[in-house]
Amino acid sequence: MLFGRRKRKPIVIPEKKVAEWKYTTCNYCSTGCSIEIGLDDTGKLVTSRGHAGADVNRGKLCIKGLLEHELFESPGRGTQPLMRDKFHEEFKPTDWDTAMDTTATKIKEIQDKYGRDSFAVVSTGQLLTEEFYTLGKLVRGQIGTNNYDGNTTLCMASAVSGYKRSFGADGAPGCYGDFEHTDCLMAFGSNLPEQHPIIYWRLKEAKEKRNFPLIVVDPRVTMLAQFADIHLPITPGTDCVLINSMLHVMFKEGLEDRAYLEAHCNNLEELEALVTQDKWAPEHAQKECGIDEDRIRTVARLYAKAGTAMSIWTMGINQSTHGSDGVANINNLNLCTGNIGKPGGTSLSITGQCNAMGTREWSSCSGLPGYRALENENDRDTIADFWKIDPEFFPKQRGLCQTDIFPAIETGEIKGLWLVATNPMTSMPNTPRIRKAMEKLEFLVVQDCYEDVETNQYSHVYFPASVWAEKEGCHTNTERRVNLIRNAMPAYADSKPDFWIFKEMAKRFTERNDIHFPETPEGAFEEMKELSKLPGNYGQQRNLDISGMSYDKIEAARGIQWPYREVDAEGNSTNGSKLKGQHDLKGDPRLYSDAIFPTPNGKANLILVDFVNNNEQPCDEYPFWLNSGRVVEHFHTRTRTGKIGNCNKFSPTPYMEMNPDAAEELGIKHQEYVRLTSRRGDAVVMVQLTQRVARNAVFIPFHFHDCVNRLTLGLLDPYSRQPAFKQCSARIEKIDQAEAARINAERRTF
Numbered sequence: 139m140l141f142g143r144r145k146r147k148p149i150v151i152p153e154k155k156v157a158e159w160k161y162t163t164c165n166y167c168s169t170g171c172s173i174e175i176g177l178d179d180t181g182k183l184v185t186s187r188g189h190a191g192a193d194v195n196r197g198k199l200c201i202k203g204l205l206e207h208e209l210f211e212s213p214g215r216g217t218q219p220l221m222r223d224k225f226h227e228e229f230k231p232t233d234w235d236t237a238m239d240t241t242a243t244k245i246k247e248i249q250d251k252y253g254r255d256s257f258a259v260v261s262t263g264q265l266l267t268e269e270f271y272t273l274g275k276l277v278r279g280q281i282g283t284n285n286y287d288g289n290t291t292l293c294m295a296s297a298v299s300g301y302k303r304s305f306g307a308d309g310a311p312g313c314y315g316d317f318e319h320t321d322c323l324m325a326f327g328s329n330l331p332e333q334h335p336i337i338y339w340r341l342k343e344a345k346e347k348r349n350f351p352l353i354v355v356d357p358r359v360t361m362l363a364q365f366a367d368i369h370l371p372i373t374p375g376t377d378c379v380l381i382n383s384m385l386h387v388m389f390k391e392g393l394e395d396r397a398y399l400e401a402h403c404n405n406l407e408e409l410e411a412l413v414t415q416d417k418w419a420p421e422h423a424q425k426e427c428g429i430d431e432d433r434i435r436t437v438a439r440l441y442a443k444a445g446t447a448m449s450i451w452t453m454g455i456n457q458s459t460h461g462s463d464g465v466a467n468i469n470n471l472n473l474c475t476g477n478i479g480k481p482g483g484t485s486l487s488i489t490g491q492c493n494a495m496g497t498r499e500w501s502s503c504s505g506l507p508g509y510r511a512l513e514n515e516n517d518r519d520t521i522a523d524f525w526k527i528d529p530e531f532f533p534k535q536r537g538l539c540q541t542d543i544f545p546a547i548e549t550g551e552i553k554g555l556w557l558v559a560t561n562p563m564t565s566m567p568n569t570p571r572i573r574k575a576m577e578k579l580e581f582l583v584v585q586d587c588y589e590d591v592e593t594n595q596y597s598h599v600y601f602p603a604s605v606w607a608e609k610e611g612c613h614t615n616t617e618r619r620v621n622l623i624r625n626a627m628p629a630y631a632d633s634k635p636d637f638w639i640f641k642e643m644a645k646r647f648t649e650r651n652d653i654h655f656p657e658t659p660e661g662a663f664e665e666m667k668e669l670s671k672l673p674g675n676y677g678q679q680r681n682l683d684i685s686g687m688s689y690d691k692i693e694a695a696r697g698i699q700w701p702y703r704e705v706d707a708e709g710n711s712t713n714g715s716k717l718k719g720q721h722d723l724k725g726d727p728r729l730y731s732d733a734i735f736p737t738p739n740g741k742a743n744l745i746l747v748d749f750v751n752n753n754e755q756p757c758d759e760y761p762f763w764l765n766s767g768r769v770v771e772h773f774h775t776r777t778r779t780g781k782i783g784n785c786n787k788f789s790p791t792p793y794m795e796m797n798p799d800a801a802e803e804l805g806i807k808h809q810e811y812v813r814l815t816s817r818r819g820d821a822v823v824m825v826q827l828t829q830r831v832a833r834n835a836v837f838i839p840f841h842f843h844d845c846v847n848r849l850t851l852g853l854l855d856p857y858s859r860q861p862a863f864k865q866c867s868a869r870i871e872k873i874d875q876a877e878a879a880r881i882n883a884e885r886r887t888f
């Protein structure tokens with residue numbers, strides 16, 4: 139009982155006086171929630187609400203979505219283009235023509251002097267898909283550098299690589315609706331309640347209606363692990379050992395789906411020979427992965443015997459030196475149990491950024507638009523023909539990934555860089571090294587909504603971009619659902635939509651290739667639709683088919699999943715392939731339901747995953763595992779959420795989760811500041827004592843500038859080039875509390 143309860147003041151929700159609601163899609167995470175933003179009768183945005191008719195979020199939003207309308211006029215927004223000769227000089231305001239002419243001239247000078255690939259472009263997962271397509275057209279078709287990538291290399295590259303190796307193409311085969319059908323769910327390195335709160339709510343609701351075992355694999359007792367039926371606190375970076383051992387149990391006990399494997403998979407004999415080796419027997423594997431033999435057997439049997447079973451994963455798998463292998467091995471688990479393309483049976487990568495999928499599909503970062511590859515002559519010819527340029531203008535293989543571009547700046551191979559909506563000074567591992575690389579650039583252009591983004595310290599030209607609903611276009615979410623952002627507001631001050639910036643920049647490169655650029659995002663969407671209905675390389679259907687969509691249909695459906703094919707009057711697909719077309723406003727919720735994969739023989743590939751432990755390990759000098767991840771209030775480098783009052787108020791400062799036993803040994807108390815040091819650098823953080831982390835492990839949110847990424851390791855996965863953010867070692871030292879508190883207070887001002 140609470141005394142004085144009757145005296146409490148009633149809660150008053152002030153009336154917002156909304157005159158008009160506009161449809162849009164959240165611009166933070168990949169869940170893809172439909173939002174309506176409310177404008178008052180002066181046209182000012184006053185509130186946001188979840189769209190009750192949207193299948194994804196069914197009226198709900200997390201804290202970030204609920205406060206998203208506050209970011210339009212938040213501090214630090216760029217108001218006009220800026221320029222300076224040297225990065226240590228003061229910026230001078232300029233006009234768009236001058237800023238763009240200067241940028242185009244500098245790009246050409248650098249390319250003429252050092253070669254076309256000496257200028258690099260790094261994009262993001264935050265733009266709208268039509269903007270990605272237009273940037274790709276500009277970079278691949280006109281600027282012509284092969285060193286073009288997105289910051290998605292930091293979060294989703296291993297998922298892309300694993301999907302391509304296993305199934306022949308990117309694209310998540312499942313959907314959120316699978317939670318409502320599955321009989322067993324295994325989550326690897328995924329803390330949904332903080333990362334993707336609305337997906338978590340969908341999972342929780344499905345589990346409450348129809349209980350099924352939830353198994354969570356995570357070294358930390360995350361919120362999702364607390365909610366799990368079985369938590370496997372794995373030794374960091376050893377997920378491949380656990381999965382191989384589970385496969386060992388399945389094959390030894392005859393629990394695999396042999397009929398599915400024989401009919402639809404390559405490399406069965408080879409995989410069986412590998413995983414039945416004695417070293418993967420649970421009694422041996424337990425020593426490497428830290429999960430006891432009995433648990434491994436229990437989980438393997440539970441998963442294999444479930445009517446349908448599904449796996450989800452996030453950065454705990456992807457951000458590793460063997461992230462791509464981890465993804466491929468999760469796919470192995472699902473292929474071996476016949477759990478692909480079934481309701482409740484799937485391999486569902488939970489993507490990070492709102493439009494990470496859109497950049498994967500249409501940006502041309504790792505290839506050419508529509509999941510086409512630079513390495514494939516037919517793909518090069520198709521796009522060159524469509525853009526009306528010489529196919530020889532395209533490189534014949536992919537250039538450097540983002541994580542290789544910065545080392546190439548260090549060595550002088552790359553002299554100029556264009557960063558679009560990404561902030562490597564905070565997001566890259568080993569940021570002291572990135573800072574030195576930025577200082578070496580002859581020319582840097584930063585395009586961002588926020589002038590105070592940390593990386594702008596090093597730019598020569600700054601392009602102020604418009605945010606989210608100041609623009610129009612699409613996102614694709616984790617489950618392949620294309621959703622729409624309607625233009626709700628005019629661009630802030632003299633900022634411009636990214637689409638406009640790319641289109642205008644293209645006019646300055648016409649002497650290389652005079653390509654047609656549509657005037658509107660919808661015009662670009664029409665081009666993407668045309669490209670999406672052309673046949674795939676092996677005669678199979680092209681799954682990434684959006685030809686039946688339109689902006690109006692997408693808004694009416696509150697998002698449509700691809701494939702969604704254009705149909706003729708008889709209801710047949712217009713791409714000539716005898717495929718059924720969709721008549722209503724629903725695309726296909728699942729891929730590979732027919733067990734036909736986009737590989738040369740139409741079968742999925744079982745990938746042989748052996749394990750070499752190349753992680754940085756705790757040692758006498760650096761005795762703690764260092765792990766990083768999200769908090770629910772913030773998104774990525776806090777460029778936006780750090781300016782939103784309530785997000786910042788609930789999560790104002792970097793902190794470090796530390797086990798109380800370990801703290802006692804070092805004489806450290808709750809809420810004291812400590813210095814954490816690794817082989818790369820150091821950071822000062824406030825200690826939060828908790829049993830969530832093991833005695834030899836610590837955890838720090840990754841959102842804060844000059845914090846955990848001063849320490850993280852830049853080792854890369856050999857396939858995806860994604861960094862191993864989550865497995866490195868560090869030591870903890872006591873420091874002067876007064877000085878640390880002063881620095882912390884200084885950094886919290888915004």
Ligand code: SF4
Pocket residue numbers: 164165166167168169170171195198199200201202203204334335336337
């Ligand atoms: S869950 Fe993701 S998409 Fe939904 S409101 Fe929150 S941040 Fe936006």
